[in-house]
Amino acid sequence: MMKLAKKDILGIADMSVDEINLILETAESFLEISMRDIKKVPTLRGKSIINLFYEASTRTRTSFEIAGKRLSADTINISASTSSTVKGETLIDTARNLEAMNPDIIVLRHSAAGAPHMLASLVKQSIINAGDGAHEHPSQALLDMMTIREKKGKIAGLKVALVGDILHSRVARSNIYGLSKMGAEVVVAGPATMLPRDIEKMGVAAFTKIEDAIADADVVMMLRIQLERQKQNIFPSLREYAQHYCLTRKNIKLARPDAIVMHPGPMNRGVEISPDIADDPGISVILDQVNNGVAVRMALLYLLSGGNE
Amino acid sequence: MTKQKTAKVVLDSEGIDRGLTRIAYEILEKNKGMEHLVLVGIRTGGVYLAGRLQKNISAIEGREVPLGILDVTLYRDDIATSNKKPPLGKTQIPFDLTDKIVVLVDDVLFTGRTIRAAMDALIDFGRPRMIQLAVLIDRGHRELPIRADYVGKNLPSSLWEAVSVNLMEKNGKDEVLIEEGS
């Protein structure tokens, strides 16, 4: 018998290699269900899963919802608005109310880093962090690792380059933890304004030129640029960013010939990734990431369900 | 506490072979050949036995009978309430089951709950004409109204005893043991 030695999935930082392997292997077994005509197993019949999203998200929320439904759980989506200025119900009160309705798992997306940790300490239900601020996005990193393993047969020994706004990216942080634990060499690149202070202490090499990061990379992961960062002078313009940090036919030649390209979505075509790279099935595995995302989230829901033994 | 367990061999390598050979003939006889016939082994022991049955049937008929693998974990009736999960194996049924005669293969038939789960799973893959059940050992103690169509050996046992099937493919040895449970 196997079990996750945790009540919640809050981040990759506190996950062991064994746990990551267990989740990835379980997810691989779940892939087949999405290929069937009847894409449903009765495993979590009678379980309820609340997707509590304090931040707009189509992709992740849909993925968790499909994952829950394919396992026969009842999934309920709650889109809550979050604002420190508008005095609404506090997260604690929302959590206590939801707890009283006795769901089995709460999937939380929140703009405040640490919000899932707070919720997890307050309610008895399992909490899955579906992204908290710029902190972690564990299910995304797991689906990325699953995709890399599927395409490359392994993770250990690979060179993975993460390019873009590392400072504000929870995807980057979760992947840095996960990929490092699994034995990959992780490098990051972005304008100096997008590289968080002391990032090297997380065990990655940091570059301000995309070319330095993607040289000889096996995997190139491009991160989404958020336009509102321009107002904070994190970068001067999309035009200049695209000229120097866009993954193109030209600079991808620096990576290994069999390199794969990933993107957590949604993409800004022509800004961080050129369309012909994104759409090239020989290089881009972006749609495999989406497909694997459902399987990974099924695995998380499955492994966390069961309650309080 | 060390307790001396007494393990008794109830079926040896030859016995297993004989049983499987007989079952292969019985399957062909009952279904009048291998038209529409597919084998589905239940993870894990049933997969190896189904593989051997496939060989036996192919040897008799000169054609290969399709073979699928089924992991019933997701259909178990105790899975949602337990937070200890068995390792989840891949299910591989690379063919449509509609209108097929499916012979489910497992090593030991005990409470019948695994077979119930397996039948539910199969129906999610299509609408078979018929589902039959082949097991190496039937040890009794059914908790559901299920019975095997093909049995290698009936083995009356007490609830306290454990029946284990060792196979070359996983344990390096063919034998069926019965021992006192702890």
Place this chain on the structure above:
Amino acid sequence: MNLLLKGARVIDPASKIDSIEDVLVEDGKIADCGPSVKAPPDITVLDLTGLIITPGLIDMHVHLREPGLEYKETIASGCQAAVAGGFTSIACMPNTSPVNDNRSITEFIRRKAAEANLANVYPVGAISMHSEGKQLTEFWDLKEAGIVALSDDGNPVMDAALMRRALEYACSLDLPVIQHCEDKNLSTGGLMNEGYWATVLGLPGIPAIAEDVMVARDILMAEYTKTRVHIAHVSTAGAVRLIRDAKKRGINVTGETAPHYFTLTDESLQNYDTHYKVSPPLRGEADVAAIKEGLADGTLDAIACDHAPHGRTDKEVEFEYAANGISGLETSLGLSLNLVHEGVLTWPQLIAAMSCHPARILNLSKGSLACGADADITVIDPELPWTIDTKAFHSRGKNSPFSGRLVKGRAVLTIVGGKIQYDGRKQR
């Protein structure tokens, strides 16, 4: 009530006394102090052998929340916390609601403090109206009403021209200007110290330079205008260095720090516990070392706890939305005594930083046990081990990251104007 305190070690840095002496209190004043003071008839004699007598402790940076935010603290509850923590005098910051930017608020605070009749309360007035950094308040009027210093507290004066005018105008009234040094352009949006832990936690950082830049600016201002400035709650190594260099060059700058800045680092935030959220934020190990060094060499003059009581609802929220601050009056001495236990400070150094130095900065005739001085006295049991328990706080603010921490030494007797306002000797 007249008292004779016998047998304790008297530490009075202002008079350079550190020996076993008796202290006679008559009519609210120190009447005599010496190796063996004869007890007048009909006097209460307290045998304090094994304890330490110091001038009443002074915390020059406290938030009392009244008027306006009484659910966090009132002047009365804050004063109870003060005397329970060994403080006989406190200076309260103007960021109440409304802001203490006019005579009537100052008078209200003084009236409430007199009604509470526990500790001496010295209001700090706002530099600008509503602490908005635009229009100066009426310093003269505020001084007449009873303020002892000026500060816009958590809304530091970003406008350098306004700061210059404030320093000049305040100096002519001999009012110290206290600046919370934080360049808001550098810190906006930040939630914790910028560095490795902010990177790991994904929280926006507040760089140390946000503090350093402002400290440097204000030192230059004080130098140019020949005025003086007091730097509140110093948290960075850079600020310590700037103040040290400025003092060497004879610039009139003083500085304070708070116990959490020499006790905790930003690593404490790794579970997103909002009790560790303070402004300025907890910094790194090098900063903690520099703060201790600054206290030891006199660069930092005072220890003030920045007592910032909050209600549960202010802290039981997402880290991003949680209020800054620690309810500190009742833990300040216990935590600061660690500096003595660790050998960072001597007893007289610590007591100076918590009594005569803040008195000097605020121009208070306090912080001394000389004959004729106000009988503000703190009696400390230096060896008493105790566990910090927020539930036992007298303050309404139970927000402390130190709950459960074992410390050694606490105030057991707090005498204000000759009157015993807190007696914790039973706990011994």
